[in-house]
Amino acid sequence: MTKTKKWYDYMWIISATYLILGFFNILFAWIGLLCFFIPLLLAIFGGDKIYCNRFCGRGQLFDLLGNKLHLSRKKNIPKFLRSKWFRYGFLTFFMLMFCNMLFTTYLVFTGTNSLKEVVTLLWTLRLPWHWANHSTTVTPWVAQFAFGFYSVMLTSTVLGLITMLLFQPRSWCVYCPMGTMTQLICKAKYAKEEAQHTCHVCTTCNSCNSCGNQRNCEVTYQTEEG
Amino acid sequence: MAKRKAVVLQNECVACGTCVKTCPLQTISIYKGMFAEIGSKCVGCGKCASVCPASVIMIEEVQA
Numbered sequence: 001m002t003k004t005k006k007w008y009d010y011m012w013i014i015s016a017t018y019l020i021l022g023f024f025n026i027l028f029a030w031i032g033l034l035c036f037f038i039p040l041l042l043a044i045f046g047g048d049k050i051y052c053n054r055f056c057g058r059g060q061l062f063d064l065l066g067n068k069l070h071l072s073r074k075k076n077i078p079k080f081l082r083s084k085w086f087r088y089g090f091l092t093f094f095m096l097m098f099c100n101m102l103f104t105t106y107l108v109f110t111g112t113n114s115l116k117e118v119v120t121l122l123w124t125l126r127l128p129w130h131w132a133n134h135s136t137t138v139t140p141w142v143a144q145f146a147f148g149f150y151s152v153m154l155t156s157t158v159l160g161l162i163t164m165l166l167f168q169p170r171s172w173c174v175y176c177p178m179g180t181m182t183q184l185i186c187k188a189k190y191a192k193e194e195a196q197h198t199c200h201v202c203t204t205c206n207s208c209n210s211c212g213n214q215r216n217c218e219v220t221y222q223t224e225e226g
Numbered sequence: 227m228a229k230r231k232a233v234v235l236q237n238e239c240v241a242c243g244t245c246v247k248t249c250p251l252q253t254i255s256i257y258k259g260m261f262a263e264i265g266s267k268c269v270g271c272g273k274c275a276s277v278c279p280a281s282v283i284m285i286e287e288v289q290a
C-alpha cells in the first residue's frame with residue numbers, strides 16, 4: 001500500500017536548507033527558533049506531539065538518510081540511551097548549555113564581551129565561522145545569538161547523524177530534548193485525567209485488556225485464564 | 227497459527243510517531259502525545275517494531 005505524500009512530508013527540505021543557509025549567513029540561524037516554539041506551543045495548547053509525529057523536518061531528514069539512502073545500520077539503540085535518566089539528563093544538560101549560550105549573548109549585549117565569530121560544535125570544538133558573518137548592520141548580540149543558536153542546531157544534527165548511522169535512522173528522536181520536553185508537557189497536561197481514568201478505552205475497567213497490559217495503570221488486568 | 231499483534235511498552239515509548247508513519251494498515255496512533263497505541267486492525271506484521279527508534283514495540287502472540 002503506498003501512501004500519498006502530503007505537504008508536511010517535505011519538511012526535511014526546510015531542515016536541510018536551514019543548515020546550508022547557516023554556512024552563508026549566520027543570521028538565518030534565528031529562523032531555527034521556530035523549531036523550538038512551534039513544538040512547545042503545539043504541546044502546550046494542542047496537547048500532543050503532532051510536531052514530532054508529522055512536521056519535524058529533522059526526523060524526516062534522518063529517516064531519508066537512514067532508510068532511502070541506506071546509511072543506517074538499523075540496530076537497536078543501547079538500553080541506556082533510551083532510559084529515562086539519560087533522556088531527562090540530556091534534556092537538563094541541553095537546557096543548561098542553552099542558558100549558557102543565552103548568557104554569552106547577554107554579555108555581548110551589555111558590551112562586557114565582544115562578538116565571537118565561532119560555531120561551537122559539541123559544546124567544545126570552536127570552529128571559525130567568520131565568513132558567514134556579514135552583519136555589519138545588526139547589533140553584535142543579534143549575531144552572537146545567531147552563532148550560539150546555530151551551534152545548538154549543528155551540534156544536535158551531528159549527534160543525530162551519528163546515532164542515525166549507528167542505530168535506527170530516527171534514533172535522535174529517542175533523546176531529542178524537544179521531544180522529551182513536549183512529551184513531559186503532554187504527560188503533565190493529562191496526568192490528572194489519566195489518574196481518574198484507570199483506562200482510557202473504557203470508562204470503567206472490566207479487565208478487557210483492550211488498552212494493553214503494558215499500560216502504566218493502577219489496575220491489574222486479568223487474562224481470561226487468570 | 228496463533229494471531230500476532232504489536233505490543234508497545236508504553237512506559238518507555240517516546241511518542242515520536244515513526245511507527246505511525248510506517249504502519250501499512252494505519253492503525254497506530256499517538257495517544258495524547260504520550261505513547262503509541264496499536265489499533266484493532268493490527269495483524270502483527272512487525273514493520274513498526276523494526277523501525278521503532280526506541281525498540282519498545284514487540285510482536286506477541288495473542289489468543290483469538
